[in-house]
Structures are given as structure tokens and as C-alpha cells.
Amino acid sequence: MEFEPKLIGFLCKWCSSAGADLAGVSRKSYPPNLVPITVNCSGRIDVSQIVKAFKDGADGVLVSGCHPGDCHYTSGNYKTWRRVALLKHVLDDFGLDPDRVRLEWISATEGEKFAQTVEDFTAEIKELGPGPFRDVKK
Amino acid sequence: MSKNKKKIGAYWASSCGGCDVALLGLHERILELLDFAEIAFWPAATDFKYDDLKGYGNNELDVTFFNGGIRTTENAEIAELLREKSKLLVAYGSCAHQGGIPGLANMSGKNELFDTVYKEIPTTNNPDGIIPQESIKKDGLTLNLPGLQERVRSLDRVVDVDYTVPGCPPPPELTEDFLELLINGELPEKGSVIAGSKTVCEECSREWNKESIDAFHRPQEVDIDPDKCLLDQGIICMGPVTRSGCDSSCPEVNMPCKGCFGPPSKVEDQGMEMLNSLASVLQVGEEGQALEQEKELLSNLPDPIGTFYTFSLSNSIFGGKVSEGGEND
Numbered sequence: 001m002e003f004e005p006k007l008i009g010f011l012c013k014w015c016s017s018a019g020a021d022l023a024g025v026s027r028k029s030y031p032p033n034l035v036p037i038t039v040n041c042s043g044r045i046d047v048s049q050i051v052k053a054f055k056d057g058a059d060g061v062l063v064s065g066c067h068p069g070d071c072h073y074t075s076g077n078y079k080t081w082r083r084v085a086l087l088k089h090v091l092d093d094f095g096l097d098p099d100r101v102r103l104e105w106i107s108a109t110e111g112e113k114f115a116q117t118v119e120d121f122t123a124e125i126k127e128l129g130p131g132p133f134r135d136v137k138k
Numbered sequence: 139m140s141k142n143k144k145k146i147g148a149y150w151a152s153s154c155g156g157c158d159v160a161l162l163g164l165h166e167r168i169l170e171l172l173d174f175a176e177i178a179f180w181p182a183a184t185d186f187k188y189d190d191l192k193g194y195g196n197n198e199l200d201v202t203f204f205n206g207g208i209r210t211t212e213n214a215e216i217a218e219l220l221r222e223k224s225k226l227l228v229a230y231g232s233c234a235h236q237g238g239i240p241g242l243a244n245m246s247g248k249n250e251l252f253d254t255v256y257k258e259i260p261t262t263n264n265p266d267g268i269i270p271q272e273s274i275k276k277d278g279l280t281l282n283l284p285g286l287q288e289r290v291r292s293l294d295r296v297v298d299v300d301y302t303v304p305g306c307p308p309p310p311e312l313t314e315d316f317l318e319l320l321i322n323g324e325l326p327e328k329g330s331v332i333a334g335s336k337t338v339c340e341e342c343s344r345e346w347n348k349e350s351i352d353a354f355h356r357p358q359e360v361d362i363d364p365d366k367c368l369l370d371q372g373i374i375c376m377g378p379v380t381r382s383g384c385d386s387s388c389p390e391v392n393m394p395c396k397g398c399f400g401p402p403s404k405v406e407d408q409g410m411e412m413l414n415s416l417a418s419v420l421q422v423g424e425e426g427q428a429l430e431q432e433k434e435l436l437s438n439l440p441d442p443i444g445t446f447y448t449f450s451l452s453n454s455i456f457g458g459k460v461s462e463g464g465e466n467d
Contacts, residue, residue, distance in 0.1 A: 047417075048410035051455045082417035090413065090442045095460045132460040
């Protein structure tokens with residue numbers, strides 16, 4: 001059977017989650033691999049939540065927020081941007097491919113971009129193969 | 139030896155011996171302790187053998203101070219034995235609490251460690267590539283050595299732990315606090331860490347100006363201002379994500395906190411929490427696309443795991459190196 005990635009998507013409520021809704025109402029089709037989790041702001045994401053997603057078997061994690069300058073809370077997305085940059089540096093050292101974490105800016109009008117992002121990310125993780133904790137029994 | 143005296147045990151597993159010295163750091167107070175208790179097992183200081191320990195009844199030791207992480211099969215075996223023989227088992231020091239510095243070896247597998255130590259180090263002369271075995275037969279006799287386990291674990295990942303006295307090594311004041319609570323029967327609920335409940339920053343006297351930083355420096359590279367927050371000066375100080383109780387002893391003498399008390403109670407992963415914390419003060423990325431700047435900044439952070447997980451790698455979410463497509467526990 002072909003490997004189907006399990007992806008977790010942390011989407012901010014104001015932009016990216018609305019973008020995902022738009023992709024839906026616009027009847028865009030994209031792979032069903034991503035489980036979206038809506039959070040108030042991408043700045044709410046604590047890097048340990050991303051790490052935990054991997055530990056619990058995720059193959060990739062998408063963090064998506066408002067475009068720079070558009071954050072509903074002014075600067076949450078900048079914080080996330082820096083957090084994810086630091087996290088990738090550390091993940092590399094841990095031995096986990098930093099490309100398994102993806103940060104995107106998707107606004108409420110970008111349904112198309114959301115669908116495209118999920119499609120690209122799914123293809124990329126398919127290429128990378130299962131995450132390190134995918135089949136570990138807990 | 140009085141019958142009414144409490145029995146105290148102490149043990150070292152995978153540790154440096156500093157925690158045993160820290161127990162002796164009680165100085166003359168140890169005499170007061172001996173009015174109240176007798177030492178029933180303490181390999182570093184007395185001549186008790188494992189057989190003596192095995193001869194005790196269950197729960198015969200009133201309290202055991204266990205220092206060191208669990209690295210070998212012997213460490214694990216004695217941890218289980220001491221749990222059985224002790225009413226209270228105390229994880230004493232960073233290694234028993236969080237895996238400690240030996241836990242950093244979790245970034246390498248067991249075979250990798252053996253290869254490095256016994257084959258690859260330039261000064262090692264081992265042409266036959268001999269590696270220690272757990273069991274060997276010679277002249278009809280079998281010799282056994284404790285085996286190395288795949289990873290270093292903290293004490294609480296192996297047996298039930300009643301209390302933790304953190305630190306590398308624990309300051310004598312905390313040990314005294316614990317003993318006082320014990321003697322007066324005022325110990326807090328099981329599982330408590332006998333230290334502060336806030337962070338090192340709360341006890342630090344340096345002035346924090348919430349400055350954002352554009353470069354990381356190592357302490358030896360810069361003239362450190364003794365009054366200003368170390369993080370404000372671009373020096374990575376683990377104070378914001380480390381449990382209080384040490385009176386901020388390292389920052390007070392111009393050294394950044396390394397995090398030996400482990401994270402405060404609600405934080406699971408000390409290193410990841412530090413990333414969150416650092417991200418809030420970094421100056422790069424204000425425009426959201428300063429990728430080159432970011433790379434330059436991170437290039438002066440040569441050993442992120444050793445920096446953010448000096449003492450807590452064993453107890454972190456990943457617990458050590460992960461291998462893509464490999465076996466992870």
C-alpha cells in the first residue's frame with residue numbers, strides 16, 4: 001500500500017482557517033492527509049506542541065498564520081516565524097528532517113493557496129517517507 | 139546504634155560523585171542529622187555492600203538519597219532494590235531528576251558510543267577492535283559485567299520517586315530544607331520538587347530591560363555587564379525556563395544559568411520552552427523574510443542541544459536523537 005502521510009495543520013483562526021474554509025466552499029480539491037487544528041493565532045503555537053505531534057506519530061506539521069503585517073494580534077505571526085526558525089535548527093540536530101515542518105502565510109482570501117500548500121506538502125512528505133515515530137507503539 | 143533512629147541510605151548511579159560531596163556539604167549539620175538518623179547504606183562514604191542492602195527488610199530504610207541517572211543494568215537493578223527497601227526514595231541532583239549531563243549521550247546510540255570510545259579516539263590503541271562484553275567465559279569461569287542500556291533515563295522513569303531535590307549538585311540549603319521537612323513531618327505532597335516554584339529570573343538581581351537581541355554571544359567572547367540581564371546581552375541564559383531555588387547563583391557571578399534545576403512544574407520540555415522564550419526576544423525576522431540574517435544568527439549557536447538541554451535531554455519529549463525511518467522508543 002502506498003504511504004499516506006499523516007499531517008497536522010495548526011491554522012490561525014483569523015486568516016488561515018478562513019482560507020481553508022474558502023478552499024472548501026470554492027470546491028477546491030486537495031489531498032485528505034492534513035488534520036486541521038484551529039488556534040486563535042499562529043503565535044499561540046508552542047514549539048513543544050509541534051514536537052509532540054511528531055512524537056505522537058505525525059509525519060509532517062504545517063503551521064499557517066496571517067501574512068506578515070496582517071496578524072489580528074499585531075505580532076503573533078512574527079513570534080511564530082522566529083520560533084519555527086529556531087525549532088528547525090534544533091530539529092536538524094535531533095535528527096529529524098526540518099522540512100517536515102512547514103510555515104506558510106495564508107490569508108482568508110487564499111483558498112487556492114491553502115489547497116495548493118496541502119497538495120505540495122503532502123507530496124513532499126510522501127517523498128520523505130514516514131516520520132520517525134509513525135509506527136512506534138505507545 | 140539506637141533503635142529509634144531513622145535509617146538513611148544514599149546511592150550513586152550514573153553520576154560524577156558531586157552529589158555525594160554535596161551531602162557532605164552539610165558540614166557540621168551532618169552531626170545533627172546523625173543525632174536523628176544513622177547511615178545504613180552509602181557506597182561513596184561507607185563500606186556497606188549490596189548484600190547488606192539485600193539483607194534489609196522492605197521499607198527498612200526511612201529515606202534514600204539516590205543520585206545519578208540510570209545508564210547501566212546495575213543502576214536499574216539497584217534502583218529497583220532501593221525502591222523496595224526505602225520508605226521514601228529521593229531523586230537527588232540533576233541526573234536522577236532529569237538524566238543530567240550523562241543524558242546528553244542519548245544523542246548517540248549504544249554502539250556508536252562504544253565505537254567512539256574503544257575504536258575511533260586517536261589515542262586509543264585497539265587494533266583488534268575489542269569492545270567490552272557483558273559476559274565472558276575463561277578457564278571454565280564466567281565473568282559478568284553490568285551492561286550499558288540503550289539510553290540514559292532519569293530515576294522516575296524507572297521506579298516510583300517520592301521527592302526530588304534538584305541541582306547540579308543540590309545546594310546544601312535545599313538538602314537541609316528537605317531534612318527539616320522530614321524531621322518535622324511537614325513534607326509536601328508526594329512527587330514534589332523541593333525547590334522554588336517559579337523561575338531563576340524571579341530570584342535574579344540583574345536588571346531586565348526586555349531588549350531584543352540580534353546576535354548570540356558566548357560568555358567568553360564578550361565583556362559581560364554585571365548588572366544587566368544576560369539575555370539582554372545576547373548570552374543564552376536558561377533562567378526563564380529553569381526552576382527557582384538556587385538564589386540565581388550562576389547569574390549572580392556572571393555565568394549564565396545552565397538549567398540544572400530542570401523546568402518549572404508546568405513545563406514539560408525545558409529546551410523547547412527556551413526556544414519559545416528566545417523567539418520572543420530575537421530581533422531578526424521583523425519583516426518575515428530575513429532568512430539570511432537568521433542563518434547568520436544561528437551560526438553562532440553551534441551546539442543547540444547541548445545548550446538548551448544541558449541537563450534535561452533524557453526527560454525531553456524526544457528524549458534523545460531520533461532517527462528517520464529508524465527505531466525510536
